[in-house]
Amino acid sequence: xxAKIYRPAKTAMQSGKAKTNLWLLEFDQEKPRTIDPIxxxxxxxxxLQQLRLTFESAEQAIAYxxxxxxxxxxxxxxxxxxxxxxYPDNFRFSRMQPWTH
Numbered sequence: 832x833x834a835k836i837y838r839p840a841k842t843a844m845q846s847g848k849a850k851t852n853l854w855l856l857e858f859d860q861e862k863p864r865t866i867d868p869i870x871x872x873x874x875x876x877x878x879l880q881q882l883r884l885t886f887e888s889a890e891q892a893i894a895y896x897x898x899x900x901x902x903x904x905x906x907x908x909x910x911x912x913x914x915x916x917x918y919p920d921n922f923r924f925s926r927m928q929p930w931t932h
Contacts, residue, residue, distance in 0.1 A: 832879065834858045836892045837906035854892045856884040856903070 836856050841848055858879040886892040896903040
């Protein structure tokens with residue numbers, strides 16, 4: 832039984848950072864998924880794959896995994912780099928590209 836511990840990134844549909852400060856522990860897939868021949872549904876007998884545990888910090892998630900004997904890997908979060916944009920730069924005389932509508 833192995834799991835990954837990570838902090839989720841902001842989705843493309845969000846403008847804020849809601850639910851991105853919690854750390855998640857998700858179990859890896861152990862059994863392959865199968866397709867039901869009659870209905871075509873995808874199913875799996877691995878119920879741990881549906882489980883997502885949330886923690887306030889990475890240390891709490893690591894402590895939980897070690898306490899329960901779960902192999903884990905920690906994925907470090909990537910911080911977003913913000914590019915500062917200045918409105919007057921659109922009208923600079925030394926602008927390389929012409930300003931058009």
